[in-house]
Structures are given as structure tokens and as C-alpha cells.
Amino acid sequence: MRVVSLVPSLTEAVAVTLPGALVGATDWCTHPAGLDVVRIGGTKNPKTERILSLAPDLVIANEEENRAPDLDALRAAGVDVLVTEVRSVPQAFGELERVLRACGAGSRPRWLDEAEETWAALPQPGRRTTAVVPVWRRPWMVLGRDTFAGDVLARLGVDHVYAAHAERYPRVSRDDLLAAGPDLVVLPDEPYRFTADDGPEAFPGLPCALVSGRHLTWYGPSLAEAPRVLGRALRAARR
Known part of the structure; x- marks a missing residue:
């Protein structure tokens, strides 16, 4: 083959x-x-x-x-x-x-x-968190409805704000993202490579979780370690 x-x-x-x-x-x-x-x-x-x-x-x-x-x-x-x-x-x-x-x-x-x-063995999250999840910058784009990454986060206790949006990856202005009042901003390193110096500064006053895009968006062998890797990053940001 x-x-x-x-x-x-x-x-x-x-x-x-x-x-x-x-x-x-x-x-x-x-x-x-x-x-x-x-x-x-x-x-x-x-x-x-x-x-x-x-x-x-x-x-x-x-x-x-x-x-x-x-x-x-x-x-x-x-x-x-x-x-x-x-x-x-x-x-x-x-x-x-x-x-x-x-x-x-x-x-x-x-x-x-x-x-x-x-x-299957994941415990029920004790406290749920709301988040916006940008996947691109210039323009800002975020997770919307019906996405794999959104389902991953939901199973880890994170409800992203635009889950009911009509589009799967809507463009949303930074002002609107801030006005949504999330508990947390989740910034993956792909498809846009958000880093400590590129992303968090756009959301002053909000905790930001820099996460592995491979563990958030890939569906392959990385699935086995994704709950641990993502969970650690999310917990660190929420402290």
C-alpha cells in the first residue's frame, strides 16, 4: 500500500x-x-x-x-x-x-x-471556565461552532464563548473579544503561532493559556497525552 x-x-x-x-x-x-x-x-x-x-x-x-x-x-x-x-x-x-x-x-x-x-476516564470537570480561543490574528479569528478543538476544550471544562456562532471560524474584532468577558483566553501555537510575546498583550487583565496546537487540534497519537498536556496549561493560566 x-x-x-x-x-x-x-x-x-x-x-x-x-x-x-x-x-x-x-x-x-x-x-x-x-x-x-x-x-x-x-x-x-x-x-x-x-x-x-x-x-x-x-x-x-x-x-x-x-x-x-x-x-x-x-x-x-x-x-x-x-x-x-x-x-x-x-x-x-x-x-x-x-x-x-x-x-x-x-x-x-x-x-x-x-x-x-x-x-473515557476523564473525571467530570469541577468548575467550568469560559474562554475565547483565537486561531488567527490580523484579522482575529476564533473557534466557533462545531469544531474538534472546541469539543476537546469542552471535555476539559472550558466552554468557548462562540460555540453557538453561525460560523465555524468567525472573524471577531479584538474589542468584541474583550467585551465577551471570558474567564480565559486560550492561545494555541498553530495555525497562528501565538507566543508569550505575540498574543497575550492584546488581552490586558485576562489570563492567557498558551497551549500546544498539536494537542488541541490534531487527532492522532497526540490524543493520548492531550488531556494531560492541555490540562496542565489551562490550570496554570487559571491560578
């Missing part, structure tokens, strides 16, 4: 489960470390001719991260394309199993069982 992945989460999942199956991945596929495959461009601008030159048996993609015209072009060229939809933690587990089986896995990998067990 020759697989090209257009999604960093899925790249990591396939690479650790089926060593040797991946022949191509995006420039943003940074895990596992040292992954040695052909790079085929970005998630939004993959080089379709390079993908075709790899003669893949399967291309794995995601309805949010990848553009339909690129996937249609691959299908038109005769390539089998599997597209995932992941908007909640339980959905992530099901889609990961589907992808891995399509890539040739004969059984469910242990890491996936462990990740699911970790999330």
Missing part, C-alpha cells in the same frame, strides 16, 4: 501504525520526528502532479483542511481519495480507525485504544 497524506494528524497516525506505507506528506507534517517521505506542498496548495508521480494507492484528506478542487483533481486522475470529517473527540476515534484500516492495518493499534481509554 502506497499512501499520501494531506493531513498532519493522519500522517502521524499512519506513520506510527504502518511504517513504510507513507510515500508522501505535506510540508506541515512534522510528526513523527524524522519522517522521511516526499513533501508535496501545503494542505491548501498540494502539488497534484507530484502526488500523481508517487503513484499512490490512496490519498487521505480531511473536509476542513483540504480543498475540494484539489481532491477532485486527484480523483479525476484515477486516484482513490478518502476524506475524513472530525468535529468531536469520539468522531476522531472512529475516523482514525477507518483511515488505518483503509491504509492496510489488520487490527486496531494499541495507541488508539489507549487514547480512547484516556478520554
Whole structure:
């Protein structure tokens, strides 16, 4: 089986489960470390001719991260394309199993069982916190309705303010974000790379949690440690 992945989460999942199956991945596929495959461009601008030159048996993609015209072009060229939809933690587990089986896995990998067990064993949060969760700056964009990252946070006791917004990633002015009066601002390091010097200064007087974007937005092997890693960052910000 020759697989090209257009999604960093899925790249990591396939690479650790089926060593040797991946022949191509995006420039943003940074895990596992040292992954040695052909790079085929970005998630939004993959080089379709390079993908075709790899003669893949399967291309794995995601309805949010990848553009339909690129996937249609691959299908038109005769390539089998599997597209995932992941908007909640339980959905992530099901889609990961589907992808891995399509890539040739004969059984469910242990890491996936462990990740699911970790999330199932989470205690009910004692105190819930409201937050705004920017994912981009210039312009400000935040988590809105029906997102995987929003579901991750909700299971950790954090309710993001724009969860009922009509858009999934609405543009909201900084003034409106401040006026929303959240308990906390959650700043991941991807897709926009918020840092201690780039982000918190925009929200004076509000505690800011700088969190790992991989643990907040990726649905792969990182799911097993995400509750611990994110929980630690959130607790530190709320103190």
C-alpha cells in the first residue's frame, strides 16, 4: 500500500501504525520526528502532479483542511481519495480507525485504544471556565461552532464563548473579544503561532493559556497525552 497524506494528524497516525506505507506528506507534517517521505506542498496548495508521480494507492484528506478542487483533481486522475470529517473527540476515534484500516492495518493499534481509554476516564470537570480561543490574528479569528478543538476544550471544562456562532471560524474584532468577558483566553501555537510575546498583550487583565496546537487540534497519537498536556496549561493560566 502506497499512501499520501494531506493531513498532519493522519500522517502521524499512519506513520506510527504502518511504517513504510507513507510515500508522501505535506510540508506541515512534522510528526513523527524524522519522517522521511516526499513533501508535496501545503494542505491548501498540494502539488497534484507530484502526488500523481508517487503513484499512490490512496490519498487521505480531511473536509476542513483540504480543498475540494484539489481532491477532485486527484480523483479525476484515477486516484482513490478518502476524506475524513472530525468535529468531536469520539468522531476522531472512529475516523482514525477507518483511515488505518483503509491504509492496510489488520487490527486496531494499541495507541488508539489507549487514547480512547484516556478520554473515557476523564473525571467530570469541577468548575467550568469560559474562554475565547483565537486561531488567527490580523484579522482575529476564533473557534466557533462545531469544531474538534472546541469539543476537546469542552471535555476539559472550558466552554468557548462562540460555540453557538453561525460560523465555524468567525472573524471577531479584538474589542468584541474583550467585551465577551471570558474567564480565559486560550492561545494555541498553530495555525497562528501565538507566543508569550505575540498574543497575550492584546488581552490586558485576562489570563492567557498558551497551549500546544498539536494537542488541541490534531487527532492522532497526540490524543493520548492531550488531556494531560492541555490540562496542565489551562490550570496554570487559571491560578
